[in-house]
Amino acid sequence: MSFKVLTAEFMHESNTFSTHKTGLPEFRRETLMLGEEALKKRGKSNTGLAGALSCAAEFDWDMQHVVSAWSEPSGPVTIEAFEYLVGLIVEAAKAQSFDGILLCLHGAMVAEHSDDGDGEILARLRAVVGPDLPIAVTMDLHANVSKRMCELAQILVSYKTYPHIDLKETACHAGNLLQRTMKGEIKPRTLRIHLPMLEEANGGRTDIGPMIERIAKARAWEAEQPGALAVSINGAFPEADIAEVGPTVLVTYEGDDRLHRAFAQSLADDIWNRRDEVINTYHTVDKVAQIARTYPRQNGPLIIADYADNPGAGSYGDATELLRALLAAGVEDACFGPMVDPAIAALLCEQGVDATVTVAVGGKSDPRFGGTPLTVTGRILQVSNGDFIGDGPMIGGLEQSFGPSAVLLVDDIEILVTSAALQMLDLQQFRAFGIDPAKKRVVALKSMQHFRAAFEPIASSVVVCDSGALCTLDYGRLPFSKIPRPIYPLDREMTRVTPPCSGV
Numbered sequence: 235m236s237f238k239v240l241t242a243e244f245m246h247e248s249n250t251f252s253t254h255k256t257g258l259p260e261f262r263r264e265t266l267m268l269g270e271e272a273l274k275k276r277g278k279s280n281t282g283l284a285g286a287l288s289c290a291a292e293f294d295w296d297m298q299h300v301v302s303a304w305s306e307p308s309g310p311v312t313i314e315a316f317e318y319l320v321g322l323i324v325e326a327a328k329a330q331s332f333d334g335i336l337l338c339l340h341g342a343m344v345a346e347h348s349d350d351g352d353g354e355i356l357a358r359l360r361a362v363v364g365p366d367l368p369i370a371v372t373m374d375l376h377a378n379v380s381k382r383m384c385e386l387a388q389i390l391v392s393y394k395t396y397p398h399i400d401l402k403e404t405a406c407h408a409g410n411l412l413q414r415t416m417k418g419e420i421k422p423r424t425l426r427i428h429l430p431m432l433e434e435a436n437g438g439r440t441d442i443g444p445m446i447e448r449i450a451k452a453r454a455w456e457a458e459q460p461g462a463l464a465v466s467i468n469g470a471f472p473e474a475d476i477a478e479v480g481p482t483v484l485v486t487y488e489g490d491d492r493l494h495r496a497f498a499q500s501l502a503d504d505i506w507n508r509r510d511e512v513i514n515t516y517h518t519v520d521k522v523a524q525i526a527r528t529y530p531r532q533n534g535p536l537i538i539a540d541y542a543d544n545p546g547a548g549s550y551g552d553a554t555e556l557l558r559a560l561l562a563a564g565v566e567d568a569c570f571g572p573m574v575d576p577a578i579a580a581l582l583c584e585q586g587v588d589a590t591v592t593v594a595v596g597g598k599s600d601p602r603f604g605g606t607p608l609t610v611t612g613r614i615l616q617v618s619n620g621d622f623i624g625d626g627p628m629i630g631g632l633e634q635s636f637g638p639s640a641v642l643l644v645d646d647i648e649i650l651v652t653s654a655a656l657q658m659l660d661l662q663q664f665r666a667f668g669i670d671p672a673k674k675r676v677v678a679l680k681s682m683q684h685f686r687a688a689f690e691p692i693a694s695s696v697v698v699c700d701s702g703a704l705c706t707l708d709y710g711r712l713p714f715s716k717i718p719r720p721i722y723p724l725d726r727e728m729t730r731v732t733p734p735c736s737g738v
């Protein structure tokens with residue numbers, strides 16, 4: 235029997251402290267594709283859609299893909315963008331009758347009119363398809379999963395890797411469970427344990443540290459425990475001033491919930507008990523500049539990651555503190571990217587290659603976080619429309635764009651000045667603009683963790699700094715008002731609060 239399945243991708247991680255709202259122009263610049271176009275451009279990459287397509291082939295689904303929408307994390311999604319995109323999905327669900335729905339969401343979306351954007355999507359769909367239609371959802375490992383989401387979707391499965399290299403695999407997992415549910419083989423539901431923390435101690439890193447063991451336990455539980463269908467360990471997204479921020483452990487299961495609940499609680503306890511085991515060393519910008527100044531040339535560059543100005547977590551990407559320190563230290567044979575400044579990028583494009591210019595770059599979105607504009611004089615090496623196609627493990631084959639961009643050589647640092655804020659996670663983000671990071675002595679980039687997938691293989695060493703930009707680890711600087719208190723680490727001395735359990 236062939237089932238009719240509706241699919242959609244609508245993913246956004248919303249930084250509620252960013253003043254840059256995420257509207258339709260932002261989605262259009264990154265990813266906003268309807269049905270056929272999405273299948274063509276995203277169907278063969280590391281995407282949820284690719285996983286859905288593989289299920290469709292395996293199970294002979296009559297699959298209708300409505301839309302794929304993604305934008306780099308930024309401020310809350312505008313009412314206009316949210317209503318348009320959710321409207322497409324809800325109208326498609328209304329127009330025909332389906333046997334099931336597979337949605338690829340992020341799980342940390344905030345809209346201007348809803349702090350629980352993903353829960354709102356599910357609520358709108360339920361209003362149309364009723365309470366019983368099987369709905370499976372894939373999520374990012376950094377989801378802030380609400381109680382409502384677990385009540386509205388039977389199946390929720392998160393990525394198990396950070397860097398996220400298992401988007402397709404996660405959708406295959408969710409799609410398999412959806413197929414079994416549509417066939418009537420299983421009757422899944424999802425339970426949730428929520429922790430009173432802003433995030434897991436290492437932001438959910440799965441390459442080293444305690445998450446390795448937790449993910450192994452999750453996989454073993456899925457494989458061996460009767461009734462266990464999916465275990466998701468969400469590290470959370472802390473730059474969200476919402477009531478349901480924080481890490482969660484989910485188990486999608488069938489049958490008696492007691493064993494699964496106890497298992498989820500044991501993972502949650504481990505997250506809580508190891509909350510002080512921070513693996514990264516977060517240097518100051520001056521410290522990393524000093525390391526860079528004397529770093530010996532060897533096989534592969536020193537990579538310096540600015541954790542705090544990561545556009546992949548909604549930072550503006552225009553913080554200047556790190557660049558200022560590198561220039562002051564006289565660091566040679568280096569590249570830096572991105573420096574997000576649309577006005578200066580446009581000016582450089584207008585001036586053209588080989589022109590020498592003096593400009594005040596960056597520091598314009600909110601100089602309280604990451605520094606004021608930096609005046610530099612340099613020569614333009616390249617100008618570009620900013621388009622590139624990824625070739626690494628995360629975005630291989632996917633088209634993205636920095637918008638009008640230029641490379642400016644200042645002293646001995648090649649600076650990639652861009653219009654759009656994108657996290658550095660693929661070598662093509664430098665190479666497409668004439669910079670070969672593998673051949674540099676020092677590579678400074680803006681990313682927390684995703685850069686490791688493509689850049690660690692070319693690196694001789696990696697150091698991380700906190701420039702004080704919007705995603706600083708100094709959470710006390712962020713004006714939280716809606717989060718529940720006490721919460722770790724803002725209320726560091728708090729005693730254990732038993733995390734509330736919820737499920738259906």
Ligand SMILES: [Zn+2]
Nearest residue numbers: 374375376398
């Ligand atoms: Zn993530």
